[in-house]
Amino acid sequence: MIAEFRIKNFLSIKTEQVLSFKPTADALMRDEYTVEVKEGVRLLKMALIYGANASGKTNILAALSFIRDLMIKAPEDKTKEIEFIPFLLDDNSRNEPTEFVLTFYLEKERYVLKVKLDNKQIYEEILECYSGIRPAKLYVRNYNPDTDKSDIKFGKELKLSKDSKKILSGNTFNNSSVLAAFGKSNVERTKLNIVYDFFTKHINDVLEPVMSLSSYIKRNLDKDKDGNLKNFLKNILRASDFNICDLKLEKEEEMITPELERAIQSSENIPDNAKQDIIQKGKINNFSLQFKHHTDNGDFDLPEELESRGTIRFMGMSVILKQLLEDNRVITIDEVETSLHYELLSYFIQVFLANSEKTSQLIMTTHDINLLNESFIRRDVVWFTYKDSVGQTLLERLSSFGLHKNLSPYNAYRQGKLVDLPFFGSIYLKDNNLCEEK
Numbered sequence: 147m148i149a150e151f152r153i154k155n156f157l158s159i160k161t162e163q164v165l166s167f168k169p170t171a172d173a174l175m176r177d178e179y180t181v182e183v184k185e186g187v188r189l190l191k192m193a194l195i196y197g198a199n200a201s202g203k204t205n206i207l208a209a210l211s212f213i214r215d216l217m218i219k220a221p222e223d224k225t226k227e228i229e230f231i232p233f234l235l236d237d238n239s240r241n242e243p244t245e246f247v248l249t250f251y252l253e254k255e256r257y258v259l260k261v262k263l264d265n266k267q268i269y270e271e272i273l274e275c276y277s278g279i280r281p282a283k284l285y286v287r288n289y290n291p292d293t294d295k296s297d298i299k300f301g302k303e304l305k306l307s308k309d310s311k312k313i314l315s316g317n318t319f320n321n322s323s324v325l326a327a328f329g330k331s332n333v334e335r336t337k338l339n340i341v342y343d344f345f346t347k348h349i350n351d352v353l354e355p356v357m358s359l360s361s362y363i364k365r366n367l368d369k370d371k372d373g374n375l376k377n378f379l380k381n382i383l384r385a386s387d388f389n390i391c392d393l394k395l396e397k398e399e400e401m402i403t404p405e406l407e408r409a410i411q412s413s414e415n416i417p418d419n420a421k422q423d424i425i426q427k428g429k430i431n432n433f434s435l436q437f438k439h440h441t442d443n444g445d446f447d448l449p450e451e452l453e454s455r456g457t458i459r460f461m462g463m464s465v466i467l468k469q470l471l472e473d474n475r476v477i478t479i480d481e482v483e484t485s486l487h488y489e490l491l492s493y494f495i496q497v498f499l500a501n502s503e504k505t506s507q508l509i510m511t512t513h514d515i516n517l518l519n520e521s522f523i524r525r526d527v528v529w530f531t532y533k534d535s536v537g538q539t540l541l542e543r544l545s546s547f548g549l550h551k552n553l554s555p556y557n558a559y560r561q562g563k564l565v566d567l568p569f570f571g572s573i574y575l576k577d578n579n580l581c582e583e584k
Contacts, residue, residue, distance in 0.1 A: 147183050147505040148476060149256070152247035153209045158202040160233040160538035162245070165193060165206060167507065170526040170545050178499045179524055183251035190527055191502055192495070195511045195541075196518075196559075197531030198568045202539025203511040206531070207352045207478040210509070213246050213261065217345040220326040224319040227265045235537040243269055251505070252340050259341075267320035268296070275303060275337060284337060287324050296320055304336045349476045350466075355484040359462025360450065364433040366465050367395045375468060382464045382497070386490060388457060391445065392438035399429050406430070459485040463494060470498055470506040482510040496522065519556035528555065532565040 147167070154162040167190040169180050180188040197203035212230055221228075233239035248259045256276040262269045269289045274281040282303040290297050298315050300306050306314070310333035317327035325345065328338050353359075370376055376393065383390045400406070402425060410421055410430075424430060435450040437457075450458070463486075469475050483491050491514060498508060499522075517523050528544035544555055547564055558564050572581040 147181065147189050147252075147474070148248065148250045148507060149183075149189055150247075150249040151206075151210060152245070153206070154245040155232045155239050155242055156209050156212070156244050156246075157205040157231055158200075158233065158533070158537070158539040159205060159209070160236070160239055160536070163206075163539065163541040165509075165529065165541060166543070167193065169524075172524055172526055172545070174524050175499070175522060179527065181502075181505050183505060184254045184256070187251070187256075189251070189505075189507075190524075191499065191507055192527045193507075193509045193529060194517065194523070194527055195509070195529045195531060196513070196515065197511070197565075201531040201533055202541075203531040204480050205539060206541065207480055207509065207511065209246065210349070210476075210478060211352050213248060213259075214345050214349045216261070216263075216323050217259075217325040218329055218342070220317075220322050220330050221319060224321060226321060228263060228268075228321050230265070232264070233538060250344065252344055257341060261323070268323060271324055273324070273338075273341065277303070285324055287318065289320060294320070298324060304338065305334075306336060307334065310334055348474050350478065353466070353477070353479040355481040358458070359465075360435075360458055363458070363462050363465055364395060364435065367435075368397070368431075368433065375465065378468050379461060379464055382467070383457075383461065386460065386493060388460075389439050389441065390437050390457075391440040394436045394438075396434045396436060398432045398434075400432050401429050402427075454485075456485045456487065456490075460490055460494075467494060467498060470508060471501050471504065474505045476507045476509070478509045480511050482512050483514040488514060488516050492517065492520065515556060515559055518559055519554065523555075525549070525555065530565045 149167055151165045152162055153159050153165075169176070169188060169190050176188075179192065180190055182188050195203045195206060216228070230244065232242070232244050243262045243264050246259075246261045250257050250259075258272075258274045258276075258281065260270065260272040260274075262271075267289055268287070271285075271287040273284040275284055276282075283299075283301045284304050285298055285300050287296050287298045289295075296315075296318055298311075298318060300311050300314075310331075313331050313333055314324065314327055317331050318324050319327075325338065325342055329342055329346070366375055380390070380392060383393075402410070407425055410424055413421070437448050437450070437453055439446050439448060463479075466477055466479075470477060486494075491512075495508075495517075498506075518528065525545040526543060530542050530544065531539050532542075533539055542565070544564070547558075549555060549558055549564070555564070560567075574581045
C-alpha cells in the first residue's frame, strides 16, 4: 500500500511534488477511508485529483505507471534509451536527472524506493526496508562514470549468496533497474520477491478515458469458472437500476486465415510473445456478450452492440471494483467520470469505501466537481493540480488550504478561492477574433 509518492522533473512536474496517503486528524468515516498497514499506522484508500485541462493531473498517474514499468521491465539491451520526458520549459531541467521516491508498506513493513535517472542511465537506486526503527538498506546502486557501469552494494538483510550478487550485478545494465534485473535472474528468494510482486501484480496500468472495457470484461468473465464475477456484476447492475437481470458470455472458435494472421501481427494490443502462440494454435476465440432486460412486457435479450457506452463502462469498472475488494490492488483511473452519470460515479466510490477490507487503493483524476459537495468526501483525499507562471505542475491537498469545516469546498472551488480557474475572456467574436473585455 502506497504511503507517499514524490516526483521531480517528470513531464510537466519540475520541482518535487508529493502525493500522500497519510490521513489527517479528520474523524470523518475514518474506518471506511483508512486501513491499518502496521500497528499504529493507517493509510488512506483513495485519492481524488482535480485540475483544469493541461494542469498535469494525468501526469501524476503517468509517473506512478512509469516507476512501475521501470521496476519490472528489463530493457532489451544496454543501448536502449529509458523512454520518458523531463520538464522541458527551461534550459536546466531538461539536462537534469529525474527523481522519484516511493514509500509503501508490505506485510507490515515500510519500504522506501529512491531512483534518480535520465534517458540514458539510472544514476542512483536505493531500496530500504524499515523492519524496526532504523532502515536496513536492501541495496544501493550508483552509476560510476569512470567505468561506465553501475556499482551495487547488497545489504545483509537480503542474505544473498555471492553467486546471486554476481548474477544480479551482471544483469543490471545502466538503463535497467536492479529490481527488473532481479525479475529475470535465477536467485534465491528474498525480500526482493515481495517488492517485485508488489510492482508486477498489485499496481495496475492506468485506465484511460479512451479505453474500451469490453474485451477486459469478456476476458475476466471467461476466467470466471465459479460464476462469482457474473453474480457480482448482475447484482451491481441491478442495484444501479440498469434494468438488466442477467448476462451471458458466448464463445465461438474461428480458424485463423491469412488475413486474420496479418491483423494479429499488426495489432498493438497483443504482446509480441503472445502473437506467435495465438497463430500456432490455428484458431482464436471470439466472445460476445448478451444482456437480458426485465420489463413490464417480459424479458428480452439484447446484444452488447445495442447497449450504451455508459453501461459497458460501468460494467468494466465493476470488474475493477471486485478486484479492489478481493485483492490488494493499486488502481489508477484517469477521468473516472467518463461516460458515467454522476450518481453512478458516487455509488461506485461509496461501494468501494464501505466494503473494502484489503490494502487496496483507488487513485482517480476527475473534472466532476459535484463530489466536492458530498458530505462523505474527506478533504485529505482531494488534491488539486495547477500550473504556475513557469508552466510547472503544482499539487496541493484540499486539507492544506485551511478551509473552515462549515464552508463548502464546492463553492470555494467554483469561486476560485482554492486554485485559479481557467479564464476564457469574452464569448463574443468579431471578424473571427474574440472581443477584448472592457
